[in-house]
Amino acid sequence: MSDDDAEPGDDAATESWTDGGTVPVGVKLGSTRTVIALPDEDGGNRIVKSLTCMATYEDALTGEEKILYGEEAAREYPDRVQYMLRSGLPEDADRAEMTKTFFEAIIEANDIPEDSGVVYAIPTIDNPAGLENLRSVIEESSIGQELVESYPESLCGSIPAFGDDLEAIDEIFVAVNMGSTNLEASAYRRGEQLAPFTTGAVTGNEVDRMIANYVEEETQGRVNIDTQTAREYKEEHADFVDFEPFTDIIQQPGGGSHEFTIERSVMDAVNEYLDEAVDELANTFLPELGNDHMKVYQLALDQPIVLTGGMACIPGIVEEFEERLSEELDREVEATAADEPADAATVGAQRIAARLVENS
């Protein structure tokens, strides 16, 4: 199955809601992963997660085109799997079409109800054509028949970091979204986004490329890994608190295998990433925010800065960020994150959806 930890096709859960009316759903279509949150039958959340990728194949008996998506597609069809949001948004009409197909497949496989109010967490990227393509995916999807809204990803991701409800919407704070294709920072004043800043230079994908290069160096050229493997190393092993060297084995093309140990490659890459992120914030984003909105800048820096996005999952990154940014700014700043930063934007979007459905 293509989802990490949800119970797929849990009919009972959806039925109890369809009987009662509109289901509030949160969605993030991310360049690496798509995450959907909706209520389950015990008043909790059901979270559906999948790699944002798909592959098609021809049915061997009927010749029909079949679709595979997520982890299954990545594992079984590495030669032709497509990551249609690789750059963060659907770049062209073809990729928008593929995204629609992918999204409908995941909706169907997980029984996401059509009678729903859906809030989408949308990346802040200055790419009007890409955003327009994303809008077409959202508008043409089968879910959200009652209501469709979108909110900035970093605002949505901050909601679970502030409390169990929508406290973040009443606050003034800075949010930093650490994603695969972008580093994004914005200030929020009661939900209003101020001084949005985005760079494609400091990213989770770049970390993966660095890890792949460093592994080659560290093994004196004996080991070449692809960026997918590098991402897995990062997700499993990167840790600012207690990183442990780890071993892996590669099969040699001529037969036999080679075992190697990685001591530095992963942490060198994430350390550089964090330094660069702190540098962009301290020397570009925050000065711009201070220039445009001096008062908001002061109020926001008295609050913890909220880290969101998948790269904020690395253990200890919040404390390390706090320390490095305080040093760079020469003043004490605090930072915080939701328990599950990679899911936080979707969970926040789902809470907004619940409120909007309730009010409508």
Ligand SMILES: Nc1ncnc2c1ncn2[C@@H]1O[C@H](COP(=O)(O)OP(=O)(O)OP(=O)(O)O)[C@@H](O)[C@H]1O
């Ligand atoms: N547990 C983890 N440890 C380390 N890195 C992680 C972990 N989980 C996810 N990541 C990394 O976070 C990044 C994905 O973050 P996120 O899901 O927020 O991105 P996205 O929304 O798909 O991308 P973007 O907004 O940049 O287009 C990837 O680089 C991924 O490898």
Ligand SMILES: [Mg+2]
């Ligand atoms: Mg993102």
